[in-house]
Every structure is written in C-alpha cells, then in structure tokens.
Amino acid sequence: MVRFFLKQVMSGLLLTVVVTAVTFTLVFSDGSGIARRVLGTNATEEQVTAKVHELGLDQPVVVQYGKWLSGLVRGDLGASYFTGEPVGAMLTTRVPVTLAIVTIALLLTLILSVLLGVTAAVRGGWLDQLLQVVGIVGASIPNFVIAIALIFTFAIAVPLFPATGYVSPDVDPAGWARSLVLPVMAVLIGSIAGSAQQFRGAVIDVLRQDFVRTLRSRGISERAVIFRHVLRNAAAPGMTILSIQTIALLGGVVLIERIFAMPGMGLLANSSALQGDIPAVMGCVLFTIVVVVVVNLLVDLLAGWLNPKARLS
Amino acid sequence: MVEIDRRAFGKGMLGLGFGAILLGAAGCTSQGSSTSKGGGSKVLTLAIDDEPGSFDPAKVSSGGSVVQLWQACFDTLLRYEADGTIVPNAAESFTFNDDKTALTLKLRSGTIFTDGAAVDAEAVKASLEHMKSGGGSDSSRLADVTVTVQDPLTVVLTTPKSKGLLPMFLCLAPGIISSPASHTAADLATNPVGSGPYRLDAAATTSGDTWTFVRNERYWNTAAYPYDKVVIRLMTDITARLNALKSGQVNAAPITSQTKAEAVGSGLRVLEHAVNWAGLFLADQQGKKIRALGNVKVRQAINMVFDRAAIVKGLFQGNGAVTNQIFSNVSEAYLPDLVESYPYDVGRAKELMAQAGFADGFEFDLPTITGMDAANPIIVQQLAELNIKVNQVKVAMNQAFQEILAGKYPIVYMTLESRTPLWDIIQAVVPEAIWNLGHVADPALQPLLDRAQTATGEEAKQNAQAINRFLVEQAWFCPWALPTNLYATDSSTTASTYLGSDTPYLTSFRQA
Numbered sequence: 004m005v006r007f008f009l010k011q012v013m014s015g016l017l018l019t020v021v022v023t024a025v026t027f028t029l030v031f032s033d034g035s036g037i038a039r040r041v042l043g044t045n046a047t048e049e050q051v052t053a054k055v056h057e058l059g060l061d062q063p064v065v066v067q068y069g070k071w072l073s074g075l076v077r078g079d080l081g082a083s084y085f086t087g088e089p090v091g092a093m094l095t096t097r098v099p100v101t102l103a104i105v106t107i108a109l110l111l112t113l114i115l116s117v118l119l120g121v122t123a124a125v126r127g128g129w130l131d132q133l134l135q136v137v138g139i140v141g142a143s144i145p146n147f148v149i150a151i152a153l154i155f156t157f158a159i160a161v162p163l164f165p166a167t168g169y170v171s172p173d174v175d176p177a178g179w180a181r182s183l184v185l186p187v188m189a190v191l192i193g194s195i196a197g198s199a200q201q202f203r204g205a206v207i208d209v210l211r212q213d214f215v216r217t218l219r220s221r222g223i224s225e226r227a228v229i230f231r232h233v234l235r236n237a238a239a240p241g242m243t244i245l246s247i248q249t250i251a252l253l254g255g256v257v258l259i260e261r262i263f264a265m266p267g268m269g270l271l272a273n274s275s276a277l278q279g280d281i282p283a284v285m286g287c288v289l290f291t292i293v294v295v296v297v298v299n300l301l302v303d304l305l306a307g308w309l310n311p312k313a314r315l316s
Numbered sequence: 317m318v319e320i321d322r323r324a325f326g327k328g329m330l331g332l333g334f335g336a337i338l339l340g341a342a343g344c345t346s347q348g349s350s351t352s353k354g355g356g357s358k359v360l361t362l363a364i365d366d367e368p369g370s371f372d373p374a375k376v377s378s379g380g381s382v383v384q385l386w387q388a389c390f391d392t393l394l395r396y397e398a399d400g401t402i403v404p405n406a407a408e409s410f411t412f413n414d415d416k417t418a419l420t421l422k423l424r425s426g427t428i429f430t431d432g433a434a435v436d437a438e439a440v441k442a443s444l445e446h447m448k449s450g451g452g453s454d455s456s457r458l459a460d461v462t463v464t465v466q467d468p469l470t471v472v473l474t475t476p477k478s479k480g481l482l483p484m485f486l487c488l489a490p491g492i493i494s495s496p497a498s499h500t501a502a503d504l505a506t507n508p509v510g511s512g513p514y515r516l517d518a519a520a521t522t523s524g525d526t527w528t529f530v531r532n533e534r535y536w537n538t539a540a541y542p543y544d545k546v547v548i549r550l551m552t553d554i555t556a557r558l559n560a561l562k563s564g565q566v567n568a569a570p571i572t573s574q575t576k577a578e579a580v581g582s583g584l585r586v587l588e589h590a591v592n593w594a595g596l597f598l599a600d601q602q603g604k605k606i607r608a609l610g611n612v613k614v615r616q617a618i619n620m621v622f623d624r625a626a627i628v629k630g631l632f633q634g635n636g637a638v639t640n641q642i643f644s645n646v647s648e649a650y651l652p653d654l655v656e657s658y659p660y661d662v663g664r665a666k667e668l669m670a671q672a673g674f675a676d677g678f679e680f681d682l683p684t685i686t687g688m689d690a691a692n693p694i695i696v697q698q699l700a701e702l703n704i705k706v707n708q709v710k711v712a713m714n715q716a717f718q719e720i721l722a723g724k725y726p727i728v729y730m731t732l733e734s735r736t737p738l739w740d741i742i743q744a745v746v747p748e749a750i751w752n753l754g755h756v757a758d759p760a761l762q763p764l765l766d767r768a769q770t771a772t773g774e775e776a777k778q779n780a781q782a783i784n785r786f787l788v789e790q791a792w793f794c795p796w797a798l799p800t801n802l803y804a805t806d807s808s809t810t811a812s813t814y815l816g817s818d819t820p821y822l823t824s825f826r827q828a
Contacts, residue, residue: 039718042451050451085369086505088523096522154559166559167551169525264363264549264556266525274367274524274552 011303015296019289020072026288027068030281034060040279041084058084071285080289081282083275090286093271098290100169100267103179104259105252105294107187112194112248117234117241119195120202124210125229134199141196146255150189150262157185167264186263190255194248201244205237212236238309242302249298253291357544360809360825363551363560363569367524370505371516373443374450378488379733380818381570387822388529388546389430390510392491393421393440394483398824400736400815402483406435406493406511406536416478416770421486423469427536429495430515437465442496444473447489454489456750478769481742484735513541513822525550540823558582561804568805570819573635576802584804587820589813590637590644592731595795596695599753600726606678609726613672615791619658620665621698628797631691636799641784642744644734644798646815649780654788662701669702677703680726684708685716691729723753731799735816737780741768745783745792761786 031037038054055061059070074081080090123131158166164185170178209215210233218228257269268290275283364381376386395405404410407421427435441463448458461482464472473482485491498509506523508516514529521527529546531538549566551557557569562582571579571586579586598618603610624638640658643649669675677699684692689708696706711719720728732751734740743749746765747757764783771779787793801818805811810828811820 036715047451083505085375086523087502088506093523096525151555154563158559158563162563165565166563167556167565168549168560261553262555262559264551264553264560266522266550270550270552271524278367278369 007307008304011300015300018296019292022292023072023285023289024068027071027285028064030284031060031064031067034058037084037279037281075289080286083283084280085278090282093283094268094286094290097266097268097271099171100265101253101256101260101269101290102294103183104186104190104256104265104267105249107183108190108194108252109245109249109298111187111191112198113245115191116195116198116202119199120204120241121206121229121234123199123203124206131203134203138196138200141192142200144193146189146193147258147262149192150185150259153185153189154262169263169265169267182265186256186259186265189259189262190252193255194252197251198241198244198248202237202241205240206233208240209233209236235309239306242306246295246299246302250295253294358542358827359545359547360543360568361547361549361566362825363549363557363566364819365552365554365557365570367550367552371508372450372452372504373489373492373494373508373510374447374455375452375505376454376489376492378454378490383489383817383819384822385527385548386489386492386508387512388514388527388548389508389512389516389532390492390494391427391435391512391535392488393486393493394491395823396484396487396815398812398814402487405487405491407486410483412483414770416480416482417475419473419482419486420466421471421473423471424536425469427511428534429498429509429511430532430534431495431497431509433495433497435493435511436468437471438468439496440471440493441465442499443493444490446494446496446499447492452489454485457485457490478766480769480771481738484739511535513538514546542826546822558804561806564806566806567809568803568811568820568825571802571804573633573800573802576633576635579802579804583807585807585810587803587805587811587813588635588800590646590734590798591801591816591818592733592799593639593642593644593795594632594636594691594731594797594799595729595793597728597730597751597753598726598792598794599723599728601754601756601790601792604754606680606726608672608674608678611672611674612790613668614674615794616658617665617668617672617702618699618704619791619794620661620668621701622694622794622796623660623698624796625660627694628799631694632797632799635802636797639795639798641788642732642734642793642795643737643740643780643784647734647737647740647780648777649737649740649784651781651784651788654785657788658791665702675703677705679705679707681707681709683711683716683720683725683728685711695729720753721750723755725753728753733816733818734798737776737783738768739816741765741780741783745787756792758786758790 034055035051037060038051038058042050042054059067071081078091080094082089083093119134123134154166157163164181168182170182172179215228215233218232256267257273260267260269261273268287271283272287275287362384364384366380366382368382368385369375371386371389373386373390377383391406393405393407394402394410396402406424406427408424409422411420412418421440423435423437423440429435429439433439444458444461444463448455448461460475460477460479462474464474466472475482493511495509498504498507501507507518513532513535515532517528517530527548529548531544535541551560551569554572554575557566558571558575558578560566561569561579561584576586596618598609598615600606600609601615608614619640624640628634628636628638637645638655639645640655641650666675669677682692682695692708696708699706719725732744744751746752747755761783764779764786767779768776768783803811803813803818803820808828810826812824814821814824
C-alpha cells in the first residue's frame with residue numbers, strides 16, 4: 004500500500020510539473036505584450052522595455068519557469084502584475100470558496116449517488132426506471148439554468164437563502180452555510196444524475212458475477228452480500244466516475260460563481276486571464292492541477308483500500 | 317432482482333431526509349437585513365459590472381461603473397454636474413485664460429489626505445505628474461500639461477497649445493489628487509490614499525470582490541455624501557446583479573436592455589439616458605489600406621446600407637434612438653435636420669458605389685471580440701449588398717484595443733461616449749484624437765477644430781454644429797444609434813444620470 008501511495012504521489016508531481024511547464028510556455032511567450040497590458044495603452048516603448056526587464060520577461064522561458072518553480076517550492080507564487088498583491092494571498096481568499104462548493108458537492112454526490120445507484124440496481128422495477136428518467140433529465144439541464152431556478156424560488160420568491168455572495172465561516176458560520184446551499188444544489192443535481200447512473204451500472208455488473216451467486220448459496224445475508232462484497236467490487240469504476248466529476252465540478256463552478264457573484268477561483272481565473280495577469284493565471288492553473296491530482300490520489304487510495312485487486316492495476 | 321434489508325434502507329433514507337431538513341432549517345433563519353441600513357448608520361451597497369484593475373490613480377479609468385470605486389476614496393480637482401457644467405471641487409476656484417493655455421487652480425485650505433499629509437499645491441503637482449508618467453489610459457490627457465506651483469495653495473497648469481477641455485479632464489481620473497507618499501508605496505495598487513469622502517476599510521474588503529468604504533470625517537464636503545458606509549461588490553454577471561437587486565442585497569447596479577422589462581416588473585427604478593453612439597468608425601478615410609474608403613461616395617454608400625430603425629429595434633431591443641451623428645441628441649452640436657441625410661436605400665447606395673468606380677466592392681478585416689460581436693451579422697450582411705466582403709478576425713479582448721487604436725483595421729464597430737461637443741471633438745475628430753483611428757487631418761476642417769478649443773457660448777455652439785455638418789457630409793463615421801444606457805436602483809434609493817457617464821456618480825445617491 005505504501006509503494007502504491009508513493010507511486011501515485013510521484014505521478015501526481017510529474018503531472019504538475021508537465022502541465023505547469025506547458026502552460027508557462029504558452030502564456031509567457033509574449034513578454035512585451037504582457038508589459039504593455041500591465042502599463043496601459045499609452046505606455047511608451049521605453050516604459051515597455053523597462054517593464055519587460057523589471058518583470059524578468061526578457062529572460063529565456065526555461066529560466067523564468069525555473070524561477071517560478073523554485074518560488075513555488077519556497078511557497079512564493081509571485082505577485083499580481085496589476086495589483087501587486089501576492090498570488091498566495093489571492094488564492095488564500097479564493098480557494099476556500101471554490102473548495103467549499105466542490106468538496107460539499109462531491110461528498111453529497113458520493114453519498115447520494117451510491118444510495119440511488121444501489122437502490123436502482125438492487126430493487127429494479129419502477130424505481131429503477133424512475134431514477135433513470137430523473138437521472139437523464141437532471142444530467143441534461145445545464146447547471147446555470149438550475150441555479151437561476153433555485154435563486155428565483157429560494158432567494159426571491161421565498162427568501163430563505165441569499166441570492167448572491169459568500170460569507171466567510173470566520174465571520175458567520177451560519178451565514179457561510181446559507182451562502183453555500185444554493186450554489187451547491189445547483190452543481191449537485193447534474194453531478195448526482197451522472198454519477199448515480201454509473202454506480203447503478205457498476206453494481207448491476209457485479210451482481211451478475213458468479214461469486215455473488217456463490218455467496219448467496221452459502222447463506223450469507225443479502226445485506227452483507229451487497230455492502231461487503233458487491234459495493235467493494237463496484238467501487239473502482241464508481242470512484243473513477245467521481246474523479247471525473249471533480250474535474251467537471253471545477254469547470255462548472257466557474258459559471259456558478261459568476262451567477263452567485265462568489266469570489267472563488269472561477270472568477271479569479273476568468274478575470275486574470277482576460278486582464279493578462281499571468282502570475283494569477285498560473286496560481287489558478289496550479290490550484291486546478293493540485294485538486295485534480297489530490298482527488299485522483301484519494302480516489303485511487305480509496306478504491307485500492309476497498310478492493311486490493313485495484314492496487315495491482 | 318434481489319431484496320436488501322428494507323428497514324436498513326429506510327433508515328438511511330430517513331437520515332438523509334433529516335439532514336436535508338436540517339440544511340433547510342439553517343437556511344430558514346434570517347437571511348440578513350437589507351444592506352441599505354444597518355445599526356442606525358446609512359449603508360449604500362452598489363454592484364459594479366467591470367473588474368477594477370488597480371487603485372493606482374494613474375491606472376484607474378474615467379468611464380464605466382468602476383468610477384464609483386475611486387470616487388469613494390479620491391477627490392478630483394474639479395467636478396461636473398449632471399448636465400456637464402463644471403464646478404469647483406478640491407480646487408475652490410479656477411480661472412482659464414482667454415486662449416485656454418493657462419488654467420489657474422486655487423485649492424481649499426486645511427484639507428488633508430487620509431495619511432495626514434496636506435492637500436497643497438505640491439501634492440497636486442505630484443498627483444498630476446504621477447498621472448502623466450503612469451502610462452494609464454488617461455495619461456495622454458495630461459501629456460502636454462506643465463504644472464507650476466505658484467504658492468502653497470495655487471497651481472497653474474499650462475499647455476503649449478489651446479486645451480479647452482482641460483477643466484473637464486480634471487473632473488475625471490486625470491483630476492484625482494492623492495498623497496505623494498503613496499505614489500512610491502509598494503501597496504499603491506491596493507491601498508488608496510486620497511482625500512475623498514470615504515476611506516477604504518481594508519479589514520472589510522476582499523480584493524477583487526467586495527470593497528468597503530467608511531466615512532472620511534475630515535472630508536471638506538461630507539454633506540454631499542449622506543451614507544456612512546459604501547459597499548461596492550463586483551458582479552460581472554447581469555443575472556447576479558438583477559437577482560441581488562431583486563432580493564435586496566444591493567441598492568443599485570448597471571443593467572442591460574435585455575433585463576429592463578424584468579427590472580421594471582420587479583419594482584426597481586430604471587434610469588435611462590443616452591451615453592454612447594454605436595456604429596462604424598470608417599477609420600481609413602484617406603484610403604491608405606482600402607483605396608475605396610478614401611472616396612466620400614463609398615463612405616456615404618456605407619451609411620445608406622444600414623436600416624438604423626431596424627438596428628435599434630433588433631440589436632438594442634428598441635432601447636435607443638437612430639442617429640447618423642457622433643454627437644448625442646442632447647448635445648449643442650446635434651443637428652436634427654441632418655438625421656435624414658442617409659436614409660436606408662440600398663439601391664441609391666449601389667449607385668454611389670458605381671459612381672465612385674467601386675461597384676465590385678472590396679474586402680477588409682473586421683476585428684471581432686468574442687461576446688462583443690452581436691453587430692457582426694448586420695455588418696456582414698448589409699455590406700455584402702455593396703459587394704464588400706467582411707473577414708471577421710478574432711482578436712483577444714486584451715489585444716483588441718491596442719490593435720484598433722494603432723489603426724490596424726480600416727473599419728471598426730464600436731460604441732463611444734458622447735459628452736460635451738468639445739469632448740467629442742477632442743476624442744474622435746482632431747488629428748491626434750485617440751478615436752481618430754487614422755489620425756486624419758483635413759485642411760478644410762482644421763480651422764473649425766482650432767476654433768473649438770477657445771470658442772465659448774453661441775460661437776462654440778455654431779462652430780460645433782459646423783464641425784458636425786462636415787463630419788456627416790464627408791461621412792467620416794457611420795453612426796447607427798444612440799442606445800439607451802440603463803441603470804437600476806431599488807425603491808429606497810435615487811441617483812442621477814451624468815452626461816457621458818454610463819454610471820451615476822457616487823455623489824448623486826440618496827435615500828428615497
């Protein structure tokens with residue numbers, strides 16, 4: 004298990020280096036363009052040249068990347084070109100917002116989609132058909148449409164939750180919970196719809212296998228067969244879907260953060276990319292990679308823990 | 317199908333249901349009162365639709381909703397009223413010499429910046445010079461200005477040539493005064509040190525999302541700002557702004573023509589006025605890139621191929637007025653008798669193209685910014701009537717303006733604000749104007765442009781109208797419409813529209 008863990012960590016680190024290196028090469032290739040955007044439209048050529056030098060954009064991209072990477076190791080992600088604010092500090096205020104939405108949505112997705120998927124697979128009949136129809140409908144409605152409907156219903160018509168904004172848990176824990184309810188629900192519906200179908204399929208596949216029949220013939224209770232054996236074997240494909248859902252959630256929250264005016268990573272990535280604030284863009288890229296790598300690692304570990312065969316593959 | 321333990325399953329579902337009820341119950345508690353009042357103090361909460369880059373006075377913008385951010389913490393030397401009349405502000409008086417080359421400003425005594433430094437002539441000089449050298453979009457407005465300190469409370473701004481628009485510039489970003497010590501501070505972009513009606517409360521501010529300003533008790537004119545606290549929230553999405561308005565989270569926000577009906581239906585007050593003209597800049601009037609554009613008949617033909625009434629109805633949802641002039645319809649320069657100069661007449665337009673010898677049309681690149689390309693189908697379709705082929709070139713937002721201002725494209729679709737006649741002339745007509753994209757100088761027009769700098773009263777009006785007539789007859793531009801700018805406030809808040817500004821200025825907000 005330790006070897007398996009180390010292997011996953013190493014591949015995650017390699018992925019981080021490769022993706023950041025490629026992104027860095029793409030975004031840092033136009034030094035004078037970056038400097039001109041920072042200085043404004045009326046900057047003179049002399050000012051642009053001085054800015055390029057000041058920001059170190061006249062150095063080879065490999066050298067610039069090396070500096071960024073060494074800064075990263077020291078915990079220094081540079082500073083915004085426009086506000087001078089350290090990128091680390093910018094992420095500190097933004098990451099909790101996005102992570103709160105994604106983590107809560109992911110946990111609820113895991114719990115609810117396993118429950119719904121297992122129920123549909125095991126009970127079959129009208130319940131299975133209903134869940135499938137609901138699943139297809141849920142997956143086909145864009146989450147921003149769901150968000151607008153939720154806001155209209157639960158923030159304007161019946162004002163239970165705030166229509167926009169994010170409250171820090173340090174300031175008001177109850178307000179924090181309230182500010183997250185609608186955004187989480189908006190991303191949750193599509194996420195559950197997709198995942199529950201996959202869990203259902205995985206459980207049905209395992210239920211058809213010979214060993215399930217053998218277990219039943221030995222007189223083991225149906226509950227033990229399902230929760231101790233079937234779920235364990237269905238874990239690997241189910242978990243893979245969850246890791247894919249994480250990436251989809253990270254993409255989906257960009258729009259959700261806009262609609263709910265929440266100061267998360269999605270808005271930061273969007274505005275910094277439009278502005279050309281490259282250090283902030285790199286911070287956002289790094290955050291996304293780290294989340295994807297960590298979630299994949301956790302999913303692999305969980306699948307490996309639940310089913311030792313998965314560790315070998 | 318197999319059976320699982322129904323009781324266990326039932327318990328699980330019950331637990332989930334209970335959890336959901338708990339979550340809902342958390343939400344059922346009070347949502348937080350309206351932001352208009354809190355704890356007895358008056359709070360104004362505004363939404364802005366554009367990301368502010370920096371609090372560095374040299375980098376702030378004179379237009380857009382972001383002006384409310386810097387108006388909260390910085391004072392300007394002069395100020396203009398809703399109708400464009402320029403009045404004293406941080407400078408208690410100002411005098412302009414007859415040839416508009418020397419502007420003398422007399423400052424108020426006893427005012428200070430929030431760091432305790434005095435607002436004096438040296439600080440004003442430092443502020444204006446910081447703006448000049450800062451490289452921001454407004455720096456060119458002061459490029460030829462020399463600042464001389466006459467005494468501790470008097471500065472004289474001189475220019476080598478007449479600069480009649482200088483007082484107007486000093487009402488906007490170029491007129492911001494800020495503490496000289498802050499110009500070299502590391503936190504210049506995030507920590508504004510001004511002498512405005514409010515100061516930034518850093519502890520209650522989340523950079524890039526929410527800015528909280530508390531009253532600056534030392535401000536010289538606190539009576540003009542009735543709110544004790546101003547909170548400004550960034551909401552780039554119109555759905556978010558409208559929902560925040562409807563649910564009472566913000567008091568005022570910019571809206572769009574698509575959302576006007578919903579705003580009105582929700583009981584919001586909607587402020588409407590014309591700010592911009594929308595249409596084509598026929599930038600290559602000298603025919604350097606496209607020979608045909610050097611011919612006035614071709615430019616007139618282009619003006620006749622667009623159905624302006626249909627454009628107002630379709631592109632602007634009926635919120636606007638047709639025009640063929642770059643001066644707004646409330647401007648002294650506007651000429652109602654010219655409106656019918658270029659009626660929608662494709663047949664006549666084709667005849668003009670043929671007379672000019674360009675019946676086969678031409679081909680050009682049109683810069684296209686994703687999300688700002690709603691007019692493109694109209695341009696492509698209508699110019700095709702004249703055999704003009706439009707190549708839509710995708711340009712990133714952050715590159716587009718640099719390329720457009722550098723004169724890369726012969727024809728550009730844009731919207732441009734219209735303020736006073738002189739403003740519009742200096743912005744888009746004089747050879748060195750930013751929006752005279754080809755920097756065209758016409759000897760027949762130049763005397764009128766020179767006169768515009770110094771003329772006042774009736775002479776200024778007649779001169780501006782003569783310039784307008786020249787521009788329309790020579791078809792320098794192809795304006796289509798004056799789209800109505802929309803801004804909404806809740807029922808407890810009032811605000812005023814300002815000439816040429818798409819956002820009500822902070823000083824105009826009041827409780828209803």
